[in-house]
Amino acid sequence: MNLPSKLFELQKVANKLYAAQKRIFDIDQILKNNKELHAATSAFEQAKKDATLKDFHVREKAEQEKELQNKISLSESTLYGGMVKNPKELQDLQKELSSLKKRAKQFENEHLELMSQLEAAKKTLEEKEQNLTDVKSKLEQQAITLVAEKEELANQIKISNQEYLVTSTGLPENMKKIFEDLFRTKKGKAVAIIDEGACSVCGLSIRESQIQQIKSSNQIVYCPSCGRMLFIE
Ligand SMILES: [Zn+2]
Structure with a gap:
């Protein structure tokens, strides 16, 4: 598993965690009301x-x-x-x-x-x-x-x-921090999938050379428009 796919998996878990915490918050509001x-x-x-x-x-x-x-x-x-x-x-x-x-x-x-x-x-x-x-x-x-x-x-x-x-586990510590900061600022979407050659979140077309780079290396490529980490399935 390369770095982008690992981060994408991590995002899934982080979203599950966030949803559960949010639901607990909502329940407390209902119980208080x-x-x-x-x-x-x-x-x-x-x-x-x-x-x-x-x-x-x-x-x-x-x-x-x-x-x-x-x-x-x-x-x-x-x-x-x-x-x-x-x-x-x-x-x-x-x-x-x-x-x-x-x-x-x-x-x-x-x-x-x-x-x-x-x-x-x-x-x-x-x-x-x-x-x-x-x-x-x-x-x-x-x-x-x-x-x-x-x-x-x-x-x-x-x-x-x-x-x-x-x-x-195994993620470089700085990468984990970058991911977590981005997860917060991008409201749970730090990593964006490339769908039909475009960033699935903002829609910007991604150059073929960058797509190849994401597929073949461990390097993180950021979407030039929305700043998210790009990932391809
Ligand atoms: Zn984008």
């Missing part, structure tokens, strides 16, 4: 507050209705009790009673409306609670899967590190 849980929790809390408030309004209205009914009973007993005999006073009492009854009817309607709002709020609360439970269990399940994947990746990294060591 609790946006969905936050959203579900705050929707549940909001629904709880809303239901409590609606419940309070229903009780308040019931209390008001009761007070009004007491007033009506009092008016009725005064009106029909026979104590008041003055026609003007009786007329006023009649008027007051009719106005109280009108208000009672209005309160009854308001009470019904508030009760239906409370029912809707309770239904929403149930839904938000169920959603929160679902989100929690989904995230727990996801975390179990991701943690297992991380362990698997850590094992792969160990193996790939060993492979990297073996593959880079």
